[in-house]
Amino acid sequence: MGKQSSKLKPETLEDLKTQTNFSDAELLEWYKGFLFECPTGELSVEEFRNIYRKLFPHGNAEKFAEHVFRAFDENRDGKLDFREFMCAVGITSRGTVETKAKLAFRIYDLDKDGYITEHEMTEILKAMYKMTRESQKGGLSAEEKTKEIFMKMDKNQDGNLSMQEFIKGVQTDVSILRLLTSASNTG
Numbered sequence: 110m111g112k113q114s115s116k117l118k119p120e121t122l123e124d125l126k127t128q129t130n131f132s133d134a135e136l137l138e139w140y141k142g143f144l145f146e147c148p149t150g151e152l153s154v155e156e157f158r159n160i161y162r163k164l165f166p167h168g169n170a171e172k173f174a175e176h177v178f179r180a181f182d183e184n185r186d187g188k189l190d191f192r193e194f195m196c197a198v199g200i201t202s203r204g205t206v207e208t209k210a211k212l213a214f215r216i217y218d219l220d221k222d223g224y225i226t227e228h229e230m231t232e233i234l235k236a237m238y239k240m241t242r243e244s245q246k247g248g249l250s251a252e253e254k255t256k257e258i259f260m261k262m263d264k265n266q267d268g269n270l271s272m273q274e275f276i277k278g279v280q281t282d283v284s285i286l287r288l289l290t291s292a293s294n295t296g
Contacts, residue, residue: 125192129199136195143191151188154178165240172236180215209286210279214272224269230255258285
């Protein structure tokens with residue numbers, strides 16, 4: 110793609126203001142920093158892993174960073190452009206409970222079939238625990254935490270969480286939202 114322009118187009122700026130709730134000045138500052146860190150105008154999965162390594166230096170952030178990157182990479186081209194990056198930052202830092210829940214759902218729905226299975230949730234929680242060293246604190250294992258969450262959220266008891274069940278569950282138990290989105294917050 111080559112080097113990005115050092116200026117945001119007015120229509121891109123307007124779109125990002127709507128999508129992220131950031132001001133012109135904030136977006137321009139973020140853009141300046143993004144281009145400094147990513148002169149090509151794109152963030153690779155490896156660069157994204159490096160961000161998570163810095164954020165979680167005492168844990169293993171590799172796997173969780175890959176899952177979050179996949180959720181942020183809306184066009185699935187293997188790179189995050191500034192728009193994808195800022196939309197993710199906007200959701201994690203200023204989004205509503207519902208938008209944060211939708212992002213968390215995208216992270217947890219590994220096969221993108223529109224449902225979260227117990228296996229998928231366990232996989233993500235294990236990656237999160239490795240990154241934050243949570244499992245070493247004597248709390249619930251990833252499997253136990255998954256079972257607890259499914260008991261609360263899986264209202265039709267089919268072993269899958271639909272987007273609707275997930276959002277409703279998160280809205281009724283904000284502690285679950287904190288757990289499910291805390292490590293994905295890049296903002």
